[in-house]
Structure formats: structure tokens, C-alpha cells
Amino acid sequence: MKEKPIVSIVMPVYKAEEFLRKNIDSIVNQSYKDWECIMIDDGSPDNSGQICDEAAKRDSRFIVIHQANKGVSAARNRGIEAAVGEYLMFVDSDDFLPPNALVDRVDGIQDYDLLSTQFYRFENKNNEINSVKFKTKELSPNGTFVASAEEVIMDLFVDHRWNYQGYLWDKLFLRDIINQNGLRFDEKLSYNEDRLFIYYYLRCCEKVKFSNRFTYNYIIHADSKMGQLENKNNVQDAVTELDALYKMKDQLKADDDPAYYNCCGQLYLKACDFLKQVPHGDLHDKLIQVKKENFRVVLYQAHGKKYLVIKYRIVRHLLNNIKNLFKK
Incomplete structure (x- = not known):
């Protein structure tokens, strides 16, 4: 019997053919190999679904689900239901991971309910790269900080001590907490659904760990959700x-x-x-x-x-x- 992977990566895919192969390659090239990647083709009208199928043929750790377009929240929920890993993380199809993203997250979350990390933000329109760091000066010598879930919820609306904590993709979640509490994304929401999910998750947590490792590359471009908001x-x-x-x-x-x-x-x-x-x-x-x-x-x-x-x-x-x- 095939052993269950440690990390389940959930990736909704929609109109991402320009960026998807780079994202897939970044997952394949992870130094940490014990993962599965569930790619939910959300009725994408371009070649994204085909690119997903090609990845699954080359590497059985990629699992592809095709569905009619229902939105990003429904796609993530489908991925949660299919996931079997101990830990769960979310990746947007137009972003990509640094080579040590998974190992840094798995090593970092031990004995905690949630791990939050730092990330790089790439501005496609002018090729700018910004490192998004925690604001707090309270990091330990090994670059970590532990807070209660109540503290993080307080900061969820003011991002005073850390960076904005409403993003999904800079975090590692425990799948048991998600399933045991019946946590799912609100499929009626098209924006801020991520912060709402994180808030409900935090209500089920005790301790949150912050790590100064950079474990995500976040791309802003005109067609992305954040790009549309900023424009x-x-x-x-x-x-x-x-x-x-x-x-x-x-x-x-x-x-x-x-x-x-x-x-x-x-x-x-x-x-x-x-x-x-x-x-x-x-x-x-x-x-x-x-x-x-x-x-x-x-x-x-x-x-x-x-x-x-x-x-x-x-x-x-x-x-x-x-x-x-x-x-x-």
C-alpha cells in the first residue's frame, strides 16, 4: 500500500497557462519530496487543464480534478476533500515556490497549529522584487516567534506586529484541524474568502508559529485577483x-x-x-x-x-x- 504523503498542496487552476509550467517545475524541484499536489482545473477555457494532465502523466504525485467553473473557493474545497496529507498548504497557479519551501515549512510547524512565513512579492509590470518581512522585532535568534491564536486574530485586521495575515499561501495548516472542525471556504465570496477561512481556522488553534524563512514567490500581474483590485x-x-x-x-x-x-x-x-x-x-x-x-x-x-x-x-x-x- 502506498504511504500517505506528509504535505498536500492544493492548487486551484483557472486561465493560468502562461505561468503554470513554472509553478509545476518549482514543486517538482522541491528539496522535500514527500508531497502530493492536487490541481483543480476549475473549467479553465485555455490550455491549463491539459498542462495539469501532462504534469500528472510525468509525476504521479500530481492529482488532477476537472470541474465546471465554480470559483476559487469551490475549487479549494474540492482540493481539501481530496487531500490525504498530514499538512495542507495552498498555492495559486500563477505563483511559484522557492526550492526549500516545503522543508522549511515542515521543519517549522512541529508542535504548533499553524505556521506563517515570509514571502517575496514580484511586480510583473516593472519587474520589482520586494521581500515582505514581519514587522515585529520580537523574533528569536533562530528567526521564529510564537503567538497565541487570540493575538493573531487581533492582528488579522490591523497587521501591526507581523505582515498581513489574511493570505493563505504563506502558511502551513494541519489537515486534522480543518476536517475535525468542518472548515471550508465560503463559495459565495470572491474576495477576502481567504482571510475568512484563516479566521475560522485560528478560532480552532492555540499556538501559531512565525518563521522568517521565505517560502513563497507571489506574483502580481494585471490579470491576477490582486492586480484587478489594485487597478x-x-x-x-x-x-x-x-x-x-x-x-x-x-x-x-x-x-x-x-x-x-x-x-x-x-x-x-x-x-x-x-x-x-x-x-x-x-x-x-x-x-x-x-x-x-x-x-x-x-x-x-x-x-x-x-x-x-x-x-x-x-x-x-x-x-x-x-x-x-x-x-x-
Whole structure:
């Protein structure tokens, strides 16, 4: 009987033929060999599905699932259900891994519920490479730091001590935690579904380990989801970020979690950001309401030093708006 792999890599694939072979090669060339890669062809209209099939013919560790287009969340859920490894990680089809990504993650997560690492960000439009490092100065001499899940949830909305923790692909998860708690991606969301999943995962954790190893190469290009957001081409889809934040807000309130106020602050700032792109209409009115109700919560109910960061960001935003008014 074939032994189960240690790491299951889940990769949704859609319109990725330009980048997919480089990604596949980066997985094949990992120094750590005990893995499976589940590639979910989400009804891709280009040659991505064929490239996946070719990879599976060359290397049996690649497992290909073809399905009608249902979106990235449905594709990831299909991958979770097919995975058999002890650990689970997510890879976007247009990115690629450094050679030691898997070994650094497996070595790093021992005895912890979640591992978060650093990554490189590549800007395709101008060939820039940026190393995205943790902000904290609290790393040990061996480049690690351990935090409680409660601390990480607090920072999930303000990214104060670490980098933004709403990404999937810089992390290694325990598959047992995912399955035992019935965790899946919300298939109704097209943006911020990753942060929502991580939030629900963190609610099931005790200790999170941070490692300063760089274990992912993240590519920003015009057709990528983040590229569309940064180019502000898809406002309506981006507003689903608010839907995810409201799901987190409701759960945080039900749990009486102090991170509730950070989430409200994040909702306020997101609404302000989207209002710049939506000058009128029903969506504009909805964003005004989101902005007002969450501003009041943070202003009148959030007390203590732990909320200074989110309050500072709100005040800074208000001051910038006033400054811009005087410039006009």
C-alpha cells in the first residue's frame, strides 16, 4: 500500500497557462519530496487543464480534478476533500515556490497549529522584487516567534506586529484541524474568502508559529485577483470583502472577542476606500451606512491600549481627508 504523503498542496487552476509550467517545475524541484499536489482545473477555457494532465502523466504525485467553473473557493474545497496529507498548504497557479519551501515549512510547524512565513512579492509590470518581512522585532535568534491564536486574530485586521495575515499561501495548516472542525471556504465570496477561512481556522488553534524563512514567490500581474483590485477594475467584486468582514464581525461579537473592534475599524476603512470608486447609487448609500455604524462602534466602545493602532489609522485617514479638502 502506498504511504500517505506528509504535505498536500492544493492548487486551484483557472486561465493560468502562461505561468503554470513554472509553478509545476518549482514543486517538482522541491528539496522535500514527500508531497502530493492536487490541481483543480476549475473549467479553465485555455490550455491549463491539459498542462495539469501532462504534469500528472510525468509525476504521479500530481492529482488532477476537472470541474465546471465554480470559483476559487469551490475549487479549494474540492482540493481539501481530496487531500490525504498530514499538512495542507495552498498555492495559486500563477505563483511559484522557492526550492526549500516545503522543508522549511515542515521543519517549522512541529508542535504548533499553524505556521506563517515570509514571502517575496514580484511586480510583473516593472519587474520589482520586494521581500515582505514581519514587522515585529520580537523574533528569536533562530528567526521564529510564537503567538497565541487570540493575538493573531487581533492582528488579522490591523497587521501591526507581523505582515498581513489574511493570505493563505504563506502558511502551513494541519489537515486534522480543518476536517475535525468542518472548515471550508465560503463559495459565495470572491474576495477576502481567504482571510475568512484563516479566521475560522485560528478560532480552532492555540499556538501559531512565525518563521522568517521565505517560502513563497507571489506574483502580481494585471490579470491576477490582486492586480484587478489594485487597478480598481472590479469594484463590485471587491465589495464582497465587506461581506466576509461582516461574517467575522458577527462571529467575533458572538464570541465576545476583543478583536471585534479591530474588525469594525477595518470595515470603516474599507468602506471609505470603496466610496472613492462609487460616487452614487445604492452601493454608495450602503457604504455610507457601513462607514457610520462602524465608526461609532470604534469611537465609543473600543477602550484600552490594544485599540490604539486601529484608532490611529482612522484618525490619520480623517486628517488626510481634511488635508485633501484644503488642496481642492
